[in-house]
Amino acid sequence: xxxxxxxxxxxxxxxxxxxxxxxxxxxxxxxxxxxxxxxxxxxxxxxxxxxxxxxxxxxxxxxxxxxxxxxxxxxxxxxxxxxxxxxxxxxxxxxxxxxxxxxxxxxxxxxxxxxxxxxxxxxxxxxxxxxxxxxxxxxxxxxxxxxxxxxxxxxxxxxxxxxxxxxxxxxxxxxxxxxxxxxxxxxxxxxxxxxxxxxxxxxxxxxxxxxxxxxxxxxxxxxxxxxxxxxxxxxxxxxxxxxxxxxxxxxxxxxxxxxxxxxxxxxxxxxxxxxxxxxxxxxxxxxxxxxxxxxxxxxxxxxxxxxxxxxxxxxxxxxxxxxxxxxxxxxxxxxxxxxxxxxxxxxxxxxxxxxxx
Numbered sequence: 001x002x003x004x005x006x007x008x009x010x011x012x013x014x015x016x017x018x019x020x021x022x023x024x025x026x027x028x029x030x031x032x033x034x035x036x037x038x039x040x041x042x043x044x045x046x047x048x049x050x051x052x053x054x055x056x057x058x059x060x061x062x063x064x065x066x067x068x069x070x071x072x073x074x075x076x077x078x079x080x081x082x083x084x085x086x087x088x089x090x091x092x093x094x095x096x097x098x099x100x101x102x103x104x105x106x107x108x109x110x111x112x113x114x115x116x117x118x119x120x121x122x123x124x125x126x127x128x129x130x131x132x133x134x135x136x137x138x139x140x141x142x143x144x145x146x147x148x149x150x151x152x153x154x155x156x157x158x159x160x161x162x163x164x165x166x167x168x169x170x171x172x173x174x175x176x177x178x179x180x181x182x183x184x185x186x187x188x189x190x191x192x193x194x195x196x197x198x199x200x201x202x203x204x205x206x207x208x209x210x211x212x213x214x215x216x217x218x219x220x221x222x223x224x225x226x227x228x229x230x231x232x233x234x235x236x237x238x239x240x241x242x243x244x245x246x247x248x249x250x251x252x253x254x255x256x257x258x259x260x261x262x263x264x265x266x267x268x269x270x271x272x273x274x275x276x277x278x279x280x281x282x283x284x285x286x287x288x289x290x291x292x293x294x295x296x297x298x299x300x301x302x303x304x305x306x307x308x309x310x311x312x313x314x315x316x317x318x319x320x321x322x323x324x325x326x327x328x329x330x331x332x333x334x335x336x337x338x339x340x341x342x343x344x345x346x347x348x349x350x351x352x353x354x355x356x357x
Contacts, residue, residue, distance in 0.1 A: 056167045063109045100150040107164045114162040197304035202247045204270035211308040224279030242295040
């Protein structure tokens with residue numbers, strides 16, 4: 001009940017101004033007795049309806065004010081270093097790049113506080129969905145990617161205050177996401193900074209205990225530093241996924257991903273990548289691989305290398321793992337910005353029914 005304090009104050013004031021016996025006199029309805037004079041329930045319903053309407057009108061005015069004064073403010077993504085110029089771009093970026101959805105943005109209110117709340121959870125290394133706390137940001141981000149926990153907990157009623165529907169209808173609960181069974185069998189996520197997941201090198205047939213070990217091997221043996229490449233070329237999360245899958249597909253054909261030289265064996269390919277320094281560069285941005293949707297599908301099922309924190313570069317603790325420091329010019333051209341207060345869905349209908357002037 002978002003108006004609970006005012007509701008309690010109303011009845012406390014009524015009791016103070018009247019005789020408690022008059023207000024709370026017992027009455028008999030059928031064979032049962034109830035505390036409260038006849039008609040008290042109808043009066044209570046009317047009081048609740050009035051407070052609900054007043055609260056809804058206040059919340060809609062607050063939403064309109066936010067759209068006018070705050071919607072165009074720049075803000076950094078919750079999950080990466082990318083700074084978006086307005087909230088429309090921010091929500092679309094988080095949905096497209098990180099698969100993070102909070103429902104229809106038109107139905108949100110107190111959005112700044114909402115984003116601050118989510119940021120505090122992430123800063124405290126807490127998963128937004130299952131609300132477990134992890135001992136490092138690397139483990140947290142790996143857990144959220146692996147379990148697809150880039151969403152808020154639908155059972156946490158604290159978030160109800162940020163959804164208009166909860167002010168519009170009595171006892172309503174916003175449908176933020178389809179509820180899923182809570183998971184209790186993955187306690188290793190809490191303790192292992194890099195779980196033992198055997199990972200094959202991109203350029204030879206050696207298998208290493210973990211993605212981090214495979215990455216270190218590629219750096220030392222083949223001069224292929226995926227983190228440096230991602231940083232230097234400003235790769236986004238999906239770019240890194242495409243690059244890994246592309247290299248794997250070329251290696252399966254014993255073909256160098258960089259110069260297209262073909263070899264008879266994997267050993268020959270691995271030596272070539274090392275001797276010719278082919279691991280130091282990547283295909284140009286004009287190459288078709290950067291837009292090929294097929295390369296978003298892992299060549300190997302559950303390829304552990306795809307879970308490597310490539311874009312974090314040292315675990316700086318700020319939750320930046322799935323996008324580079326920026327994007328190439330024009331990469332966000334498809335994102336539409338807000339052009340003043342615009343309302344849709346249930347909000348539009350409620351605004352038509354209310355006089356907010």
